[in-house]
């Protein structure tokens with residue numbers, strides 16, 4: 001049984017899960033969970049969805065205060081870790097230092113601020129405080145401009161439209177969610193958002209945020225009294241970098257989610273790891289990755305290195321009455337097969353690598369099972385069964 005002091009930096013979705021999983025796995029030593037944000041750990045996904053409609057912040061809290069006492073997890077919030085001293089195995093917060101036996105970096109991401117003139121006039125959507133500010137400004141008629149046609153921008157736009165606001169989305173790439181979904185799925189969502197009444201400006205990024213709105217690359221001016229910045233994120237890797245750990249679009253970890261320092265792990269949005277199927281280094285921004293990483297790290301800390309991390313990635317996004325679900329990971333150059341109105345299968349090197357669905361949880365769950373198998377179906381396997389996943 002492990003009994004050393006585990007310090008977790010970052011009390012978000014992954015940091016909290018790491019603390020809980022350590023206790024579930026039987027870790028007997030002290031666990032300290034340090035978070036820069038105030039308040040109890042909370043979930044972010046509803047911030048761009050239900051929370052904007054209901055304003056019920058209490059529903060976001062992942063565990064009540066009493067839980068931390070019961071599980072002997074020392075939760076310290078509103079405290080930023082400033083430095084990691086690897087030689088002394090200590091973290092520093094202001095004047096205080098804290099010794100660790102094992103350190104878990106769960107520092108997440110922050111909004112990417114593109115070099116656009118006047119960008120400080122735009123609001124972000126990353127924290128509960130951001131969402132509270134945005135929600136407050138959606139209570140009266142608004143002309144909204146969204147910078148970025150990714151998940152968060154689109155989810156926010158759908159909510160803003162449901163309130164009756166005028167909404168424009170400017171996206172520099174030629175299609176929506178281009179980093180993460182197939183061109184076929186992008187096209188479906190383009191039609192959906194246009195049908196909702198959102199004005200899309202694709203291949204036409206914002207070059208300036210002015211006092212009265214935004215200016216697009218083609219010179220078009222859009223009058224807006226609320227501008228949302230949703231142009232992606234950057235991993236919070238400064239602590240790791242200053243401590244001499246390798247950083248390359250995330251804190252680089254091995255198949256056990258461990259950095260080059262055997263006493264330091266990294267998880268979730270802030271870490272870059274090798275996808276066990278494709279072998280490529282990835283950094284995922286999803287609840288699944290953060291929580292599955294956390295569970296795997298806790299198992300390793302308590303039981304030693306047994307199995308490398310190999311969970312199938314999955315993700316969801318709610319946009320109006322459509323739930324997009326993605327199982328697996330499509331690597332660049334993946335080919336697509338569209339099934340009916342709601343499913344796109346993606347293939348890499350002739351093997352199924354990802355499945356995108358709209359409002360089809362049955363196919364999504366089946367895809368997760370198939371992708372978790374040691375031998376994943378090939379294009380010909382699927383073609384022989386009319387691309388019907390239920391036939392497997």
Ligand SMILES: Cc1cc2nc3c(=O)[nH]c(=O)nc-3n(C[C@H](O)[C@H](O)[C@H](O)COP(=O)(O)OP(=O)(O)OC[C@H]3O[C@@H](n4cnc5c(N)ncnc54)[C@H](O)[C@@H]3O)c2cc1C
Pocket residue numbers: 009010011012013014015034035036037043044045046047048079080081082106107108109125126127152236239267268269270284285286287288290314315316317318
């Ligand atoms: C609006 C929004 C909607 C989303 N929707 C979805 C969705 O539908 N589906 C999905 O799968 N994912 C969604 N995500 C992504 C998901 O929330 C993240 O992938 C997940 O929260 C990552 O967990 P994490 O623990 O890695 O990081 P976070 O949950 O971001 O936690 C990191 C924490 O570390 C703290 N921190 C950073 N540096 C320090 C430091 N030096 N000292 C102390 N604390 C520090 C930060 O303040 C933060 O609280 C959404 C995210 C946002 C913002």
